[in-house]
Amino acid sequence: NAGVTQNPKFQVLKTGQSMTLQCAQDMNHNSMYWYRQDPGMGLRLIYYSASEGTTDKGEVPNGYNVSRLNKREFSLRLESAAPSQTSVYFCASRSRSRGDTGELFFGEGSRLTVL
């Protein structure tokens, strides 16, 4: 009953280092998303993938890249981390069938600190 799994849960980086946040879902969902959450800002969309093989920018894509590796996995990469990327990152997935759009299922979040 895993749902959406994110790794790592916690990470501390130095400015300029790179890292990849991994996300996998086992619900056979087509769409996957990466959000970041900052105090007072709500959840802001970084990138999303409406289906396997496609990715699109969200509201705050600068400094990030994504890869939709297969239907299950959607990774988020920080090539050169900056202190402004200190945040909690959430991966989510969503089913879409017969024109209906369901709710987002979220992972537990990954807390990233950039020093």
Place this chain on the structure above:
Amino acid sequence: AQKVTQAQTEISVVEKEDVTLDCVYETRDTTYYLFWYKQPPSGELVFLIRRNSFDEQNEISGRYSWNFQKSTSSFNFTITASQVVDSAVYFCALSGGGGTALIFGKGTTLSVSS
């Protein structure tokens, strides 16, 4: 462009009080979906309700109720007889009919004291 506004940043109530969390949205889509999520202090995001634009019926689930009014572009959430366990951040969200990503409001922090 789509937008969700939760004007109440923080609300504090005493147990057993009723509380309403406001959500106002903007969209040009004729088909869209509205959502509420709860984020307790533990940090996970918990889905509460989804409503599509063609269904304006109000919904009640236990102590929770939702009032959807297209005329005022609002989707308000009421907790009746609040409890300490209701303390959380509550997010309202909107997505278009094409399965586009959810756009979230900035959230309302609800604190319920005993």
